[in-house]
Ligand SMILES: [Zn+2]
């Protein structure tokens with residue numbers, strides 16, 4: 488019975504995460520799950536997300552030194568991050584990342600395996616808030 492319950496809980500957490508579209512932290516996912524399914528514990532939600540990220544079924548993002556955020560879009564893509572409120576959105580731009588990597592290769596005799604590019608700034612909501620101060 489426990490295995491079955493785990494499967495159902497996993498499905499619920501995935502469904503909630505998929506609907507969120509805002510690259511939520513584990514805490515944000517827990518709050519959304521808790522609103523509908525108060526019997527699923529915080530620890531369970533955190534564990535399900537961590538396991539799914541380890542298995543590569545979702546992405547764990549380490550952005551702008553904030554807490555880990557989760558993303559159901561698992562292919563390689565980039566993000567804009569608001570340094571005020573932590574809002575995260577996907578960036579859809581085309582550039583030759585391979586070329587960038589090639590140029591980094593050879594520096595300090597490093598074998599470069601991957602890169603991490605993120606765009607940090609202030610979102611429109613926060614800009615408006617600042618303007619209205
Ligand atoms: Zn913001």
Ligand SMILES: [Zn+2]
Pocket residue numbers: 510558560564565566576577
């Ligand atoms: Zn994303």
